[in-house]
Amino acid sequence: xxxxxxxxxxxxxxxxxxxxxxxxxxxxxxxxxxxxxxxxxxxxxxxxxxxxxxxxxxxxxxxxxxxxxxxxxxxxxxxxxxxxxxxxxxxxxxxxxxxxxxxxxxxxxxxxxxxxxxxxxxxxxxxxxxxxxxxxxxxxxxxxxxxxxxxxxxxxxxxxxxxxxxxxxxxxxxxxxxxxxxxxxxxxxxxxxxxxxxxxxxxxxxxxxxxxxxxxxxxxxxxxxxxxxxxxxx
Numbered sequence: 001x002x003x004x005x006x007x008x009x010x011x012x013x014x015x016x017x018x019x020x021x022x023x024x025x026x027x028x029x030x031x032x033x034x035x036x037x038x039x040x041x042x043x044x045x046x047x048x049x050x051x052x053x054x055x056x057x058x059x060x061x062x063x064x065x066x067x068x069x070x071x072x073x074x075x076x077x078x079x080x081x082x083x084x085x086x087x088x089x090x091x092x093x094x095x096x097x098x099x100x101x102x103x104x105x106x107x108x109x110x111x112x113x114x115x116x117x118x119x120x121x122x123x124x125x126x127x128x129x130x131x132x133x134x135x136x137x138x139x140x141x142x143x144x145x146x147x148x149x150x151x152x153x154x155x156x157x158x159x160x161x162x163x164x165x166x167x168x169x170x171x172x173x174x175x176x177x178x179x180x181x182x183x184x185x186x187x188x189x190x191x192x193x194x195x196x197x198x199x200x201x202x203x204x205x206x207x208x209x210x211x212x213x214x215x216x217x218x219x220x221x222x223x224x225x226x227x228x229x230x231x232x233x234x
Contacts, residue, residue: 003020003026003027003028003029004018004027004028004029005028005029005030006028006029006030006031006056006058007030007031008030008031008032011031011034011036011037011040012040013027013028013040013041013044013046013058014027014028016044016045016046016060016204016208017204019059019060019061019062019204021062024061024062024189025059025060025061025062025189025204026057026058026059027046027058027059027060028046028057028058029055029056029057029058030055030056031056031058032056033048033056033115033116033118033119034119035119035122035123035126035128038119038123038147039123039128041058042147042149042154043149043211043215044060044208045060045064045204045207045208045211046058046059046060047059047060047154047156047188048116049111050111051111052110052111052113059188060204061188061189061204062203062204062205063190063201063202063203063204064186064188064189064201064202064203064204064206064207065186065187065188065189065190065191065194065199065200065201066184066185066186066187066199066200066201066202066207066210067155067174067184067185067187067194067197067198067199067200068183068184068185068198068200069173069174069175069177069178069182069183069184069185070174070178071198072170072171072174072175072197072198073196073197073198074171075196078164078167078171081163081164082164082168082171085164085168085230085232086136086232087134087135087136087141087142087162087165087168087230087232088134088135088136088228088230088231088232089132089133089134089135089168089169089172089173089228089229089230090132090133090135090226090227090228090229091130091131091132091133091173091176091224091225091226091227091229092124092130092131092224092225092226092227093131093133093226094131094133094140094143095121095124095129095130095131095145096121097131097133097140097143098131098132098133098140098143098144098145098159099112099117099120099121099131099145099157100117101140101142101143101159101161102143102144102145102156102157102158102159103116103117104159112157120145120156123147127224128147128148129145129146129147129148130145130146130147130148130153130224131143131144131145132144132145132169132170132172132173132229133169134160134162134165134166134168134169136162136165139161140161141160141161141162141165142158142159142160142161142162142165142166142168142169143158143159143165143166143169144156144157144158144159144166144169144170144173145157145158146185146186148219148224149211149214149215150214150215150216150217150218150219151181151182151183151184151214151215151217151218151219152182152183152184152185152186152210152211152214152215153173153177153182153184153185153186154185154186154188155185155186155187155188158170167197168230170197172229172230173229176223176229177219177223180219180220180223181217181218181219181220182219183214183217184210184214186207186211187199
């Protein structure tokens with residue numbers, strides 16, 4: 001297998017099965033971050049991830065990390081915290097603030113470059129990328145964003161400026177997503193944090209099968225309308 005160089009004149013991708021084993025899931029490089037190419041990528045189980053100054057790299061790892069929203073793991077400490085949570089949670093109120101928060105204050109650096117910010121803003125304006133915001137008073141203290149594929153949500157990144165803020169975003173999102181017909185959240189690659197919240201690994205083949213099925217299923221047309229999901233004491 002070899003790494004494929006994408007053309008700027010075609011949004012076609014090679015089969016995810018052609019991805020390299022080492023590094024895990026690297027499939028192609030190049031192309032661009034146009035809405036059409038990004039949507040084609042997500043429909044095929046592929047996502048971009050690269051460092052500033054590098055070419056665009058496209059990935060489809062095997063295994064794949066996913067979270068069943070019905071199996072979100074609520075720890076005892078998080079359960080106690082949430083009972084008296086000071087946070088208000090909204091959806092699609094401040095996509096720009098969330099993706100900017102995800103890009104900042106990361107010791108390991110960030111792949112969310114200005115070009116990436118612009119690309120996902122465009123997806124948001126087209127109704128494909130969405131954000132969940134966590135507020136303490138009028139301050140944005142955490143959140144997450146990703147790309148919708150029917151009853152599957154492709155999580156991209158989350159951030160937290162206050163204790164348990166990003167966990168609160170995922171907790172509230174999982175509950176509402178499940179109620180409205182959501183069935184699976186893509187976490188891309190398993191790490192200690194996502195595993196502690198209930199994410200597990202499945203094979204790439206199983207993920208692609210789930211993606212093909214779930215992206216054909218529709219949520220309520222009002223699900224992504226900007227609204228409040230949770231208020232303190234609610």
